[in-house]
Amino acid sequence: MEDLVGSWWDRLVRRAAYPGYPQAAVLLDDVAPQALLFFRAMGGDPGLAIRSAVGTAHGARRRWLARVAGIDTHVELAWRDGQALYLPERIDLYPDAALNRGLYFWLMALAAQPPAQGDWLQSNSEGTARCLATMPGLATLYQRLVAALLPLRNWPANGTGQAAEQAIRHALLQPGTATALPAGSPPPQPVPLWLHPSPPSAAAANQDDGQQPEQGHGDSRDSKARRRYRARRDNPDDRKNGMLLQFRAESIFTWDDYVRVNRHQDEDEPDDGAAAEDMDRLTVSRDGKTRASRLKFDLDLPAAAYDDTPLGDGLLLPEWDYRRERLVADHCRLQPMLPRDASPAPLPDKLQAAARRLRRQFQALSPERSRKSGEASGPDLDLDRIIRFLAEQRSGVAVAEPPLYQAWPPAGRSMACLLLADLSLSTESWLGEAGQVIHVIRDSLLLFAEALAACGDAFGLYGFSSLRRSEVRYLLLKDFGEPYDDAARGRILAIRPGYYTRMGAAIRQSTTILLQQPAQRRLLLIVSDGKPNDLDHYEGRYGVEDTRQAVLEARRAGLIPFCVTVDREAGDYLPHLFGKRGYSVVHDAHRLPQVLTSLYASLTA
Amino acid sequence: MNAPHRAAAAAPLPFYQPLADECEVFEAAWHQQLPLLIKGPTGCGKTRFVAHMAARLGLPLFTVSCHDDLSAADLVGRHLIAAGNTQWCDGPLTRAVRAGGICYLDEVVEARKDTTVVLHPLTDDRRILPIERTGEQLAAPASFMLVVSYNPGYQHVLKTLKPSTRQRFVALAFDFPPPAVELTVLREEGGADEALARRLVALAAQLRRLGGYHLDEAVSTRLLVYAAKLIASGMAARTACRVALVEPLSDEPDTLAALMAVVDTQFGA
Ligand SMILES: Nc1ncnc2c1ncn2[C@@H]1O[C@H](COP(=O)(O)OP(=O)(O)OP(=O)(O)O)[C@@H](O)[C@H]1O
Ligand SMILES: [Mg+2]
Numbered sequence: 001m002e003d004l005v006g007s008w009w010d011r012l013v014r015r016a017a018y019p020g021y022p023q024a025a026v027l028l029d030d031v032a033p034q035a036l037l038f039f040r041a042m043g044g045d046p047g048l049a050i051r052s053a054v055g056t057a058h059g060a061r062r063r064w065l066a067r068v069a070g071i072d073t074h075v076e077l078a079w080r081d082g083q084a085l086y087l088p089e090r091i092d093l094y095p096d097a098a099l100n101r102g103l104y105f106w107l108m109a110l111a112a113q114p115p116a117q118g119d120w121l122q123s124n125s126e127g128t129a130r131c132l133a134t135m136p137g138l139a140t141l142y143q144r145l146v147a148a149l150l151p152l153r154n155w156p157a158n159g160t161g162q163a164a165e166q167a168i169r170h171a172l173l174q175p176g177t178a179t180a181l182p183a184g185s186p187p188p189q190p191v192p193l194w195l196h197p198s199p200p201s202a203a204a205a206n207q208d209d210g211q212q213p214e215q216g217h218g219d220s221r222d223s224k225a226r227r228r229y230r231a232r233r234d235n236p237d238d239r240k241n242g243m244l245l246q247f248r249a250e251s252i253f254t255w256d257d258y259v260r261v262n263r264h265q266d267e268d269e270p271d272d273g274a275a276a277e278d279m280d281r282l283t284v285s286r287d288g289k290t291r292a293s294r295l296k297f298d299l300d301l302p303a304a305a306y307d308d309t310p311l312g313d314g315l316l317l318p319e320w321d322y323r324r325e326r327l328v329a330d331h332c333r334l335q336p337m338l339p340r341d342a343s344p345a346p347l348p349d350k351l352q353a354a355a356r357r358l359r360r361q362f363q364a365l366s367p368e369r370s371r372k373s374g375e376a377s378g379p380d381l382d383l384d385r386i387i388r389f390l391a392e393q394r395s396g397v398a399v400a401e402p403p404l405y406q407a408w409p410p411a412g413r414s415m416a417c418l419l420l421a422d423l424s425l426s427t428e429s430w431l432g433e434a435g436q437v438i439h440v441i442r443d444s445l446l447l448f449a450e451a452l453a454a455c456g457d458a459f460g461l462y463g464f465s466s467l468r469r470s471e472v473r474y475l476l477l478k479d480f481g482e483p484y485d486d487a488a489r490g491r492i493l494a495i496r497p498g499y500y501t502r503m504g505a506a507i508r509q510s511t512t513i514l515l516q517q518p519a520q521r522r523l524l525l526i527v528s529d530g531k532p533n534d535l536d537h538y539e540g541r542y543g544v545e546d547t548r549q550a551v552l553e554a555r556r557a558g559l560i561p562f563c564v565t566v567d568r569e570a571g572d573y574l575p576h577l578f579g580k581r582g583y584s585v586v587h588d589a590h591r592l593p594q595v596l597t598s599l600y601a602s603l604t605a
Numbered sequence: 606m607n608a609p610h611r612a613a614a615a616a617p618l619p620f621y622q623p624l625a626d627e628c629e630v631f632e633a634a635w636h637q638q639l640p641l642l643i644k645g646p647t648g649c650g651k652t653r654f655v656a657h658m659a660a661r662l663g664l665p666l667f668t669v670s671c672h673d674d675l676s677a678a679d680l681v682g683r684h685l686i687a688a689g690n691t692q693w694c695d696g697p698l699t700r701a702v703r704a705g706g707i708c709y710l711d712e713v714v715e716a717r718k719d720t721t722v723v724l725h726p727l728t729d730d731r732r733i734l735p736i737e738r739t740g741e742q743l744a745a746p747a748s749f750m751l752v753v754s755y756n757p758g759y760q761h762v763l764k765t766l767k768p769s770t771r772q773r774f775v776a777l778a779f780d781f782p783p784p785a786v787e788l789t790v791l792r793e794e795g796g797a798d799e800a801l802a803r804r805l806v807a808l809a810a811q812l813r814r815l816g817g818y819h820l821d822e823a824v825s826t827r828l829l830v831y832a833a834k835l836i837a838s839g840m841a842a843r844t845a846c847r848v849a850l851v852e853p854l855s856d857e858p859d860t861l862a863a864l865m866a867v868v869d870t871q872f873g874a
Contacts, residue, residue: 034860038863105869134807141873
């Protein structure tokens with residue numbers, strides 16, 4: 001039945017079901033900034049993304065229905081699956097924009113309800129009843145939505161059609177009392193207040209769209225373990241090139257499976273190394289001629305032309321082997337580097353406004369030379385203390401002369417922060433279509449630096465990625481010693497996503513650097529997007545345990561490690577790495593720049 | 606520093622609706638002369654709980670709100686000059702010890718680390734308070750109790766108690782009350798009727814789903830009480846929710862708009 005209704009509707013939408021009021025249209029883009037928060041407050045699964053009903057992220061403007069139907073009027077319906085909540089890209093059902101907007105929120109509230117029993121009619125009616133019972137404020141809105149909808153609906157000509165329409169109207173007016181749709185009725189008109197009877201699968205939606213399935217679409221929640229196999233593609237042409245797909249499916253997965261099965265107990269270096277080496281070769285041999293350099297970059301083999309500029313020979317760092325419960329000395333080589341092609345550059349124009357705001361806000365944080373009492377020397381007498389001291393002397397108790405001056409020392413905060421950004425390849429993929437995450441990271445770093453420079457705290461910015469233990473790439477973006485200027489901005493602007501995430505080594509190096517800072521409080525802020533992992537045995541438990549160990553070492557050394565992540569699944573492993581209160585998950589990655597700075601302000605307030 | 610106040614014997618108990626067995630724990634700790642640490646988010650009833658227990662046990666309560674300039678002298682006391690002569694003046698901690706009452710240090714993590722060290726001899730089995738400046742050494746009477754509180758939210762990772770301080774306390778974790786309890790609080794404290802209290806509690810459940818993701822801290826019982834009071838006094842519900850529940854939680858326009866949409870699911874016109 002469900003399927004039947006669904007396919008009827010898919011046909012039906014091509015025949016303008018509702019006229020629509022374009023001048024009152026509300027776009028998903030308009031409500032999107034509030035949608036995630038609202039959906040979660042309604043009890044919706046916090047892991048779900050919000051996408052437009054055509055199966056693309058709301059940012060992408062594809063009007064599938066409009067295009068397929070070749071008409072302007074159309075009905076899009078909402079539904080929810082394991083990955084996302086799908087909402088119409090625009091709603092112009094009502095002549096009143098407030099109602100169209102209200103419909104968005106109604107649909108989100110309805111979709112947040114746990115799935116109800118029964119067929120399409122019953123489950124929607126049941127869900128509606130539940131919403132209304134728990135949210136009296138919604139009842140008013142709902143009544144207005146229904147009252148305005150009924151006049152828009154046609155009366156079917158034949159008898160069974162009328163019976164079905166009758167049942168639907170009854171369900172709309174008296175939610176919770178619905179019986180099943182009468183058997184054998186013709187396709188009922190869509191009900192825009194309800195969820196889709198048989199949501200199109202993501203693939204189907206994409207096919208209808210006449211486009212290649214979006215790579216990365218629908219699996220934005222993939223663990224990094226899988227994401228790492230995704231190739232970089234910032235050029236749509238790559239998508240059309242089936243080779244990447246084929247490549248992923250055949251070579252890498254097979255290799256991965258092979259390694260998984262044959263995982264060694266001890267140091268699995270030699271074999272793993274060989275397998276990985278094979279993979280590199282495969283990469284090259286399968287590679288076409290013209291795209292040689294691009295593909296090499298895409299798939300883990302640094303193409304000389306793309307590589308960053310190494311500084312020195314690299315440092316040997318230990319790594320924790322959890323199976324043997326000990327640090328293996330000199331296990332990885334960390335290579336400090338400067339981003340290639342970095343030339344001094346000013347802050348991009350689009351960030352100027354935000355930067356100005358942040359600077360003002362953070363200047364307020366800066367220790368505006370507040371008066372400090374009880375100094376051993378200083379320009380003013382500390383009268384309070386002098387009186388107290390004299391009083392005590394008079395009382396006959398011998399007291400040593402305390403510090404009796406007031407001073408205005410600068411830098412009262414005595415705070416140093418090292419920000420370590422994960423630049424691994426996965427940072428390329430998780431924002432899906434809505435924009436490359438490296439841009440968000442870049443903006444975040446830029447704004448973060450503007451803010452910190454304004455408040456005067458000592459800070460350094462570093463990025464990292466890795467390519468097995470022999471190459472942990474540690475990108476120097478702004479050193480503690482140097483001022484934050486256009487040279488540093490240029491380096492941040494030049495970052496590109498790298499390889500894998502050998503987090504332990506990067507944290508250890510950051511710890512060393514941060515420990516050299518003379519501040520009283522030292523914050524090690526890690527911006528990450530997923531689990532630690534690398535091509536060799538640095539995966540799963542091994543990587544997690546090494547990272548955890550590195551975090552513990554930092555904490556023991558007196559630093560305060562804190563992780564900000566955009567990985568929605570971070571709750572599974574971050575408490576283990578950073579402690580229950582040692583991390584924060586940013587659910588909407590686009591907000592990372594704001595979140596990062598406000599987090600810093602509240603952490604250090 | 607708050608002025609200490611002595612609970613008048615006849616005054617009614619400050620209203621406190623227990624969430625679990627915290628009153629029994631408090632009493633047991635007091636009987637055993639053990640200091641107590643209360644941790645919990647802001648506005649969940651920590652201060653009220655201590656006030657309630659002090660009154661219930663008939664003990665004077667001395668409250669100190671800690672801040673980063675709080676010195677040991679602020680707690681213990683200092684010499685003042687009066688009429689050309691010096692005179693020792695007890696700080697709240699000393700007064701609490703002398704009176705055998707409860708000394709409550711609110712937001713103790715805000716205090717400087719060297720300040721909390723004066724608590725050490727009081728919070729082990731010695732239970733003494735040495736007053737360096739007068740050479741006096743006070744032994745705490747059996748009825749004296751030290752209670753400290755702090756908010757362990759992640760925003761406070763930079764401020765923690767030293768383990769050597771922490772490990773001197775019996776600890777109670779507070780959280781926002783379950784709906785049935787919060788309902789009673791809103792009726793008693795906020796003067797809300799049953800229907801209003803229900804809606805506010807339902808709204809709180811919705812808003813608290815956002816704690817940690819979109820909001821630094823979840824909406825507190827204190828704010829709900831504010832909203833209840835404003836509505837009960839005749840303010841339009843939407844306005845009251847906006848000023849008491851939404852605006853205090855965020856400055857981001859999108860977040861505020863979304864929070865208002867959530868409010869509308871309970872109080873929409
Ligand atoms: N269990 C409760 N019984 C009675 N009132 C309560 C209870 N919980 C919270 N309240 C109400 O919430 C208000 C705030 O509580 P209180 O001031 O004790 O919070 P707090 O935990 O001390 O917060 P902070 O950490 O910000 O100081 C109280 O004034 C009271 O109205
Ligand atoms: Mg309090």
